Amino acid sequence: MRLVIQIPCYNEEETLPEVLADMPTEIEGIDDIQILVVDDGSADRTAEVAMQHGATRVVQHRGNRGLAQTFLTGLDTALEMGADIIVNTDGDHQYPGDRIDDLVKPIVEGDADLVIGDRQTQSDPKVKPGKRLFYRVGNFVVRSAAGIEVNDAPSGFRAMSRAFAMGVYLTNPFSYTIETIFAAAENRQPIQEVGIRTNEATRKSRLFKGIPQYIARSASIILSGYSMHNPVKAFGWVSLPFILVGVGLGLRFLYYYVQDPDYSGYIQSLILAAICLVVGTLVFVFGILGGLVRTNRLLLQDIRLRIRRLELESRERSKNT
Ligand SMILES: Nc1nc2c(ncn2[C@@H]2O[C@H](COP(=O)(O)OP(=O)(O)O)[C@@H](O)[C@H]2O)c(=O)[nH]1
Ligand SMILES: [Mg+2]
CATH class of the missing domain: 3.90.550.10 (Spore Coat Polysaccharide Biosynthesis Protein SpsA; Chain A)
Incomplete structure (x- = not known):
């Protein structure tokens, strides 16, 4: 050795x-x-x-x-x-x-x-x-x-x-x-x-x-290490507060709306809920895309490793001949 x-x-x-x-x-x-x-x-x-x-x-x-x-x-x-x-x-x-x-x-x-x-x-x-x-x-x-x-x-x-x-x-x-x-x-x-x-x-x-x-x-x-290796989790954590706030505000609106369909208050929270849900979903989708990119990286990594091995082997062979 x-x-x-x-x-x-x-x-x-x-x-x-x-x-x-x-x-x-x-x-x-x-x-x-x-x-x-x-x-x-x-x-x-x-x-x-x-x-x-x-x-x-x-x-x-x-x-x-x-x-x-x-x-x-x-x-x-x-x-x-x-x-x-x-x-x-x-x-x-x-x-x-x-x-x-x-x-x-x-x-x-x-x-x-x-x-x-x-x-x-x-x-x-x-x-x-x-x-x-x-x-x-x-x-x-x-x-x-x-x-x-x-x-x-x-x-x-x-x-x-x-x-x-x-x-x-x-x-x-x-x-x-x-x-x-x-x-x-x-x-x-x-x-x-x-x-x-x-x-x-x-x-x-x-x-x-x-x-x-x-x-x-x-x-x-x-x-960058965390988001590179666990993209779904990393972006998932970022999207979570947006989704939670969005769902919370949305439910709050629904609650009042069910009680009185003519009631026109809480429109601001409805808009904010929509924005939060859109942002949260988008961020989560970025995570899924990140996951797909990661699959590519793993493939490239594997190819790189195989080429490296071949390179070193051929160098070793030419040294011995
Ligand atoms: N290549 C390179 N090595 C560096 C540089 N700065 C420090 N090093 C080397 O990195 C090692 C650690 O550096 P050091 O200054 O002791 O940082 P420490 O790890 O915080 O103690 C030493 O072997 C240094 O010679 C740099 O700019 N370039
Ligand atoms: Mg040192």
Whole structure:
């Protein structure tokens, strides 16, 4: 079994040497460990430092394309390198390299497709109370929306099976963390978590530029994930209040009308009821259309996966001949 550890990096020349020094050299059940550094158009010497400090392979983006694209480049390259398991860790040495063996274990044993290093933010003394609450609420929202148990959705310390990695694609440019959880839930690929402790921060987060921006981005990823994977439910929830108000006002009108057919009051509520019912029905129909679009996406997803498999197989064959 081959393990490829990928490290997405944007200007990480300072911390990359310690990250690379911390990489495991042997793990039970793994025959071969390779290190892949993906340099996202860094302005510093990230790529040179990576080569000097033992990376097996370095790929570079010409410009800065963002973490989501960098993650995808990493997966593509790792699959081409013949990875059976892929681990993602960060270039700022936030995650403990000596826990990679625990991270890959459930995959080696065939019990999971995705293993997340849970930073245990609720009990970590390094996490301030305000941020702790913030993580708690965020993880609750992801759990409810994706419909699976996760304690640390935004953790970037992960192990993935080859089958899982082959199916990954992203629709948002910011991050891979939450979207891949939605996908795993939809495809019913088993997820496990392994409790870890992060290292002391070596520098400030570059992705986390203030709470409002973080909330806005995460909310948009969660909302689009929820409506992409459960369109009927998502639009159904939006249509529900309109339908309820419409039916309520309509019944109220009927009640008075039955008592006195000549009575001309409550016309305003009748109009409002009609508007609410029309809007509610329309929104619900959008959900049904969304469901049909989803069927198409699942088909495309399946075709994409089959093409990817063929591509990798033919590459492997041409390498061997
Ligand atoms: N590709 C890419 N990676 C980035 C960018 N900003 C940060 N990263 C990488 O993403 C990982 C996590 O970044 P970090 O700033 O530590 O954010 P944190 O997850 O909030 O701690 C690190 O490996 C960074 O090198 C970026 O603009 N592009
Ligand atoms: Mg970090």
